[in-house]
Amino acid sequence: MTDAAVPGTRRIEPSARVLLHELGVRRDRDEWIVGRMATRTFVALPAAGARALELLGQGLSVARTAAALRDETGEELDIADFVGDLAALGFVARIGDQPVPDAEPPPASLPWLRPHHVRHALHPALPVLVALLVLAALLVLIRRPDLLPGYHDLLWSPHGSLVLLTGAAAGWTLLFAHELAHLVTARAAGVPGRIRLGTRLQFLVMQTDISGIELAPRRHRLTSYLAGIALNLSVASALVLTLACTDTGTTAHRLAAAGLLIALMPLPFQLMVFTRTDLYFVLQDLTGCRNLYGDGLAYARYRYRRTLRPRHRAVTAPAPAASSTDPPEGQSTGPSADPSTGLPPHERRAVRLYSVILVTGTVACLAFMAAVTLPADVTLLVRAARGLGPGHGLARNADAAAVLVTLGGVNVLWLVTRWRDRTSRGPTATN
Known part of the structure; x- marks a missing residue:
């Protein structure tokens, strides 16, 4: 510059x-x-x-x-x-x-929450307590495997509207608590943090920007990255203990079983590190990479161009003979150069391996969306639109309106959030 x-x-x-x-x-x-x-x-x-x-x-x-x-x-x-x-x-x-002119700092969520208010969130004893709670729940499940929930436990009431409303309320509450755990642990380390909506491929997510945690010690960084998962596991473990203390068939037991499933359902998503989940940031930190996703994406694009290059040459014109001034393999310059060669060896290995996970996972997710999610959404929206009008009963109109508002609203929110992220790129966030 x-x-x-x-x-x-x-x-x-x-x-x-x-x-x-x-x-x-x-x-x-x-x-x-x-x-x-x-x-x-x-x-x-x-x-x-x-x-x-x-x-x-x-x-x-x-x-x-x-x-x-x-x-x-x-x-x-x-x-x-x-x-x-x-x-x-x-x-x-x-x-x-x-x-020198200064930029306006980005706003922080819950600015009244000061580091000294939540300093105990980084206490070394807290992960031990979470581990003991999870261990107690596992021991209970080993002794009483009948407490393991199934999909039918989500249908805790014969009234579908009540099931949907309570499930949505519990799901969004746990989602906010998950992100709040990231915010609280980061704030304890002196990082402002900001909670907002975001997108990961076809998924609408809530995410917490904790940029600044890079300056904290490793234990504090990993605690902040894993705080959301620990919150979900703690809630799930507490509900397992609640199931063991309540009688089967009671409303409290049914609600606890449904809540247990709702607390556990987001955890498999964390394994999708190609969408920059919480575990992605743990992986990035442990491998010592600066930008695992960005470097992995650049390397994947490089390999894609290298794969297509022979086909392009075969169609257009014969390749020129190599001269003594041509750079050796792996040391080329210009747009076709391997972007990973400039990385330290430990980063280069991690980036190349991650690029395989990134491409495979992204293709699988988009294929599932194209084959299952998108057709199902379109079918439901078309049926709902056809179910509106004076020629249908009150119940049919109410059902169609509910589908349009909920499903259509989620998709519109995804589009708006995606557009916002495209037009205003911010720091990397964890979710």
Whole structure:
């Protein structure tokens, strides 16, 4: 980036000193994670970049910082260009005597909730308590396998409308509690967090943006990623114990069985790491990848282009003979270059393996939507539309209206959310 590309700044003079915003820094393997919590902007810097940031923060001018790094590393680094990049990221408050325009920070959900209010959410004893609760539920199920619920337990009442209403209320309540668990644990680590709707392929999801957790220790990061799953397992385990303490056939027993299924149903979705679920972020953290999804998608596209290339050449024209100046395999340049070659070895292996999971899972999901979900939705909507009108009874009109409002509303909400995400790309979120 050139100096002129920095909004609101002149050419950066060698004598200029830089005033940085409050930044968080954490070492991660051979790099440093640097970010500004207020704007949820984070980057990975090499050691030289982190050292340059430290010297600039100490008040050294651009020229003195470059000289100090030249003495320490033996390399000539363009610190003016580096400052321009920092300013574009929103890390710089002032260059010389000129302030740098600042972006409006994204709003946080439940801003009144302070880290000290929820500090116990990161207590080491909490995961142990959750594990003990789950273990107790498993022991009960081993002793009483008849408590394992089936699909019929969802139909706890002979009144279908009551089943649908209570199921929807319980499902959305648990969904919000799941996301609230992410928000609370992240807030305890000092991360603002934001809950909102999002899309994953054909799925409408609720997601929590906890950008900034990258600066927290690994235990806090993993706790925040797994907090939602732990919440669902805790609720399910408590309901198993409730089933063991209530008589079969009672309303309390039937409601507990239905609630147990509702609490467990979202968990298989977490295994779909190709849609960036909670377990995806755990996998990304454990593999040490910076952007597992983005890099995996780029590698999959590269392999796709490589697969089609021979066909393209066979149709258009014979391939030119290789010359001595052609780059060797795996070291090509330009749009056809392998995007994973620039990654560290541990990231490269993880990205290439993940790209297989990404492509396979995405194709399977979209195929299921095309073969099952979409035809079923269209059929239900067409039947509902045909069921409206004065020629049908009150019950038929009410049933058709309910289908149009619920099913049609969900699809419209998916479309609106998808459009919003397309037009305003934000930081990666967990869900």
